[in-house]
Structures are given as structure tokens and as C-alpha cells.
Amino acid sequence: MSKYADDVLIIGAGLQGCAIGMFLARSGWKVTIVDKGVPGRHASGVNAGGLRLLMRDVREYPLSMRAMEMWRNLDRFVDPSAVQSCEVRLGSSQIAIALDEAEMAWVRARHQEMLRRGYTCEEFIDPHELRRMLPGLADSVLGGLISRGDGHANPANAALAFRQAAEAAGAFIHERCALNGLDQNANGRWLADTDVGAIEANWVVNCAGAWGSQVAAQLGDELPIKVLALSMMVTSRVKPFIEPVVIGIDRPLSFKQSAVGSLVIGGGISGKPCLDEGTSFTIMDRMASSAAATLEAFPILAGVPVLRTWTGLEGATPDGVPYIGPSAKHKGLWHVFGFCGHGFQLAPAVGEAVAHSMVNDSIHPLIEPFNTTRFSRIHSAQL
Structure with a gap:
């Protein structure tokens, strides 16, 4: 043919x-x-x-x-009947949290640099507001950055x-x-x-x-690229307590709570890529570091079971x-x-x-x- x-x-x-x-x-x-x-x-x-x-x-x-403008108006680009299934949730915020003084110094420098460049969407957020938005947040969190228009999709x-x-x-x-x-x-x-x-x-x-x-x-x-097997995991359902996506600065922390209550946890952890076979595998010892970063930020989640993990192949440039x-x-x-x-x-x-x-x-x-x-x-x- x-x-x-x-x-x-x-x-x-x-x-x-x-x-x-x-x-x-x-x-x-x-x-x-x-x-x-x-x-x-x-x-x-x-x-x-x-x-x-x-x-x-x-x-x-x-x-x-x-x-971001295109995601806000997704029905202009894909069939309007498919938009609801994409579950676009903008305005729920993404927040980067600082868990030590070095990360906090980076937050201050990043905030000033972005303002100097004319970008105002990354706002400094203090510990008081963080704890208001993120119940159960560890007392060790010193502050962070928030982009209030950010969110997530399916x-x-x-x-x-x-x-x-x-x-x-x-x-x-x-x-x-x-x-x-x-x-x-x-x-x-x-x-x-x-x-x-x-x-x-x-x-x-x-x-x-x-x-x-x-x-x-x-x-x-x-x-050149480095081939990664970026890994994710999802927990059992817990009572809804968080709306923003929370990410780390120097720690492998990235998680959100789904509409049904489960936590979807990432953080850039790579499993084992098998490029020639077109597949990849999670490495549980590495996944534990992502879970540990989540618990450092939210100790109240200790004991919540992980139900499954998965990976997908990706390439990272130098x-x-x-x-x-x-x-x-x-x-x-x-x-x-x-x-x-x-x-x-x-x-x-x-x-x-x-x-x-x-x-x-x-x-x-x-x-x-x-x-x-x-x-x-x-x-x-x-x-």
C-alpha cells in the first residue's frame, strides 16, 4: 500500500x-x-x-x-463536546513552597527577577496565606510563590x-x-x-x-536528549482538603487532589526507560523519595496508601x-x-x-x- x-x-x-x-x-x-x-x-x-x-x-x-489563553478558550480549537472531558481547571492556582532557607532565598530572587522582566503572575505568598490555602501544611514551610491563574487538566x-x-x-x-x-x-x-x-x-x-x-x-x-521514564502515582481517596497544585523547588514534590479525592503525585522522578521496547517501569526506591517529599510538606498524609504507579517516556534537552x-x-x-x-x-x-x-x-x-x-x-x- x-x-x-x-x-x-x-x-x-x-x-x-x-x-x-x-x-x-x-x-x-x-x-x-x-x-x-x-x-x-x-x-x-x-x-x-x-x-x-x-x-x-x-x-x-x-x-x-x-x-494559557488557548486552554481558557479550548472550545475554539477542539470539538466543544470534548471540552468537558478535558477537565480544564484554571484559576485553582499552582503554588511552589519553600521548605528551607536556601529555597526561600531562591523564591525571593525569582520573584524579583520576574518583576524585573515585567511578569507579575508569580506572586510571593507568606506562610500565613499558605496555611489558609493549604490546610495541613507543615510548620516548617517558610513561604513560596503562587500563580493564581494556573491549574490543571486531564x-x-x-x-x-x-x-x-x-x-x-x-x-x-x-x-x-x-x-x-x-x-x-x-x-x-x-x-x-x-x-x-x-x-x-x-x-x-x-x-x-x-x-x-x-x-x-x-x-x-x-x-541530544536524555530519555526519562517520568513516574506518577495515585493514592486512595481522602477527604477533599486542597484545591491548588503544589510543587517543590529543590525537592521532587508535585501533587494535586483529584475531584474524587485521590492524590496524584509526581515530582519529576524517573523510572527505568526501555526505549527500544517502547516501554518503561517505575523504580520503587525512587518513588519513595517523591512520597517522602510529599510527607515533608503535608505530614497529615502519613498512612494514606498508594494504589498504583505508572510511567511515560519523555526526552529532556541539555x-x-x-x-x-x-x-x-x-x-x-x-x-x-x-x-x-x-x-x-x-x-x-x-x-x-x-x-x-x-x-x-x-x-x-x-x-x-x-x-x-x-x-x-x-x-x-x-x-
């Missing part, structure tokens, strides 16, 4: 790939998306669903602010909503469809060998997530922000991966900006900081 995608082939049908595909299809492009597994199985669908500006790298702030349902929106716009999605080879002919067109046959396209967008660096390397682009931009070596090739565990919130704006850049043949300003040549430029400057 042969499939000709006259405009673009997207590798990876996670949230980023589907968002890009949706916007390109709505611009009239013919879009085909292939995914070697089940779309949303890894980083897109198994994360904590955080919608935050809080503590982002300043390079991500403009893109994240646009994304990642699995959001990934599905963007997939459905891409398909409704005309994109073809092939799941469990491996990319076996990719070549560019003398005319600049790409020919992909996939499990559904040959796919020919003018453009290729590498949204392969944890596999993104491998895809890039096959084409001569060196874009400088903590993603690769988003065209290849330096191949015309018609884009790389969009390496979101370091915090790409969920960014996805709508990434899709919009990448599609705008490709359609208009001009890099959108919001994604300029994430160009794929930034490390080679640093190396050249050092020489």
Missing part, C-alpha cells in the same frame, strides 16, 4: 504532533501522522496535566502565556480531543505504524517507509518525543527547553521534541506557532528561542 501525503508527514501522534497537524490541516494542507504505538501513551497522556506558568524557564513564558482526554480535532480537520492518523526509513530525494521530497507503505511528502515534522533524537540522528542532525524549529541540514524538515516533562501546557501554542511558521515560511517569534542550532552556536562562540 502506498500513501501520498502531498504536503506534510508528522512523526508522532502525541499532543504536539496532533496540534501541529490540526492547525496545518485547517490551513488546507494535506496531513498524514504516523505513530509507532498508541497516540498519547507516553508523555502526552500520562503526565500530571499541569497548566502552569509558575517557575517556567523565562524563554518559555511568552509561548506559555499564549497557550491529559489523556486532552490528547484524545486534539487527535479527534486533527482528524476532523482532515489529517490521516496511522497508529501502531512504525517508521522504517526516511530519505529525501534530489527534488527535496521526502519518502518514508512505514508499516502502511510508502508515504511521500514535501515536509516532515519530527514529533517523536523520546525517540526524537534517534529520528534526527538518522538524518544527520545531532540533537538546557531544559525543547527543540522547536527547522533542521539546519535539510530543507523541509522540522524537529519538535524534548519538552523535558512540561510540554503538555505548551502544546496548543506550539501547534499554532509551528503551523504558522511552515505555512508562511517564516519562524514565529514565540518559538525562536527553541531553535535546533542553539548548542552549535554556543560551541562556535566558544571557539
Whole structure:
């Protein structure tokens, strides 16, 4: 079987790939998306669903602010009937807490730096207000930062909503469809060998997530990532006591309480990634450190049982922000991966900006900081 995608082939049908595909299809492009597994199985669908500006790298702030606007108006981008299932809860806040003097010094410095840059959404919060908002908080907490407009969503349902929106716009999605080879002919067109046959396209967008660096390397682009198996766990239900998402500064702390009362706990703990097998496993000794950080902040939760754990594969770049931009070596090739565990919130704006850049043949300003040549430029400057 042969499939000709006259405009673009997207590798990876996670949230980023589907968002890009949706916007390109709505611009009239013919879009085909292939995914070697089940779309949303890894980083897109198994994360904590955080919608935050809080503590982002300043390079991500403009893109994240646009994304937040899009999440607030999600019915403009996905089918309105799917919006409720996405469970977008903005305005419930995200709070970063300082548990020692070193973290508190960082909070003060961060607050002043963000004000200097003109960003006012990260507010200083004192211990009195923290304890009012977070019942059961440890007495050792010294203060923190709060972003009151932040919140969370359901990642699995959001990934599905963007997939459905891409398909409704005309994109073809092939799941469990491996990319076996990719070549560019003398005319600049790409020919992909996939499990559904040959796919020919003018453009290729590498949204392969944890596999993104491998895809890039096959084409001569060196874009290093560290593969992580970011782990999550969920507890049994407890009486509702907290609305904001709570995150740590130097500790592996990240948790929220679901609508049914269970606690969803993350914190950036990596399990064991098995990239070649397309799977990953939790490492319980490491999960214990995440649980310990939660108990340090909320000792009242001691004894609450953990019901299950899970992981999803993700790629982390050396400088903590993603690769988003065209290849330096191949015309018609884009790389969009390496979101370091915090790409969920960014996805709508990434899709919009990448599609705008490709359609208009001009890099959108919001994604300029994430160009794929930034490390080679640093190396050249050092020489």
C-alpha cells in the first residue's frame, strides 16, 4: 500500500504532533501522522496535566502565556463536546513552597527577577496565606510563590480531543505504524517507509518525543536528549482538603487532589526507560523519595496508601527547553521534541506557532528561542 501525503508527514501522534497537524490541516494542507504505538501513551497522556506558568524557564513564558489563553478558550480549537472531558481547571492556582532557607532565598530572587522582566503572575505568598490555602501544611514551610491563574487538566482526554480535532480537520492518523526509513530525494521530497507503505511528502515534522533524537540522528542532525521514564502515582481517596497544585523547588514534590479525592503525585522522578521496547517501569526506591517529599510538606498524609504507579517516556534537552524549529541540514524538515516533562501546557501554542511558521515560511517569534542550532552556536562562540 502506498500513501501520498502531498504536503506534510508528522512523526508522532502525541499532543504536539496532533496540534501541529490540526492547525496545518485547517490551513488546507494535506496531513498524514504516523505513530509507532498508541497516540498519547507516553508523555502526552500520562503526565500530571499541569497548566502552569509558575517557575517556567523565562524563554518559555511568552509561548506559555499564549497557550494559557488557548486552554481558557479550548472550545475554539477542539470539538466543544470534548471540552468537558478535558477537565480544564484554571484559576485553582499552582503554588511552589519553600521548605528551607536556601529555597526561600531562591523564591525571593525569582520573584524579583520576574518583576524585573515585567511578569507579575508569580506572586510571593507568606506562610500565613499558605496555611489558609493549604490546610495541613507543615510548620516548617517558610513561604513560596503562587500563580493564581494556573491549574490543571486531564491529559489523556486532552490528547484524545486534539487527535479527534486533527482528524476532523482532515489529517490521516496511522497508529501502531512504525517508521522504517526516511530519505529525501534530489527534488527535496521526502519518502518514508512505514508499516502502511510508502508515504511521500514535501515536509516532515519530527514529533517523536523520546525517540526524537534517534529520528534526527538518522538524518544527520545531532540533537541530544536524555530519555526519562517520568513516574506518577495515585493514592486512595481522602477527604477533599486542597484545591491548588503544589510543587517543590529543590525537592521532587508535585501533587494535586483529584475531584474524587485521590492524590496524584509526581515530582519529576524517573523510572527505568526501555526505549527500544517502547516501554518503561517505575523504580520503587525512587518513588519513595517523591512520597517522602510529599510527607515533608503535608505530614497529615502519613498512612494514606498508594494504589498504583505508572510511567511515560519523555526526552529532556541539555538546557531544559525543547527543540522547536527547522533542521539546519535539510530543507523541509522540522524537529519538535524534548519538552523535558512540561510540554503538555505548551502544546496548543506550539501547534499554532509551528503551523504558522511552515505555512508562511517564516519562524514565529514565540518559538525562536527553541531553535535546533542553539548548542552549535554556543560551541562556535566558544571557539
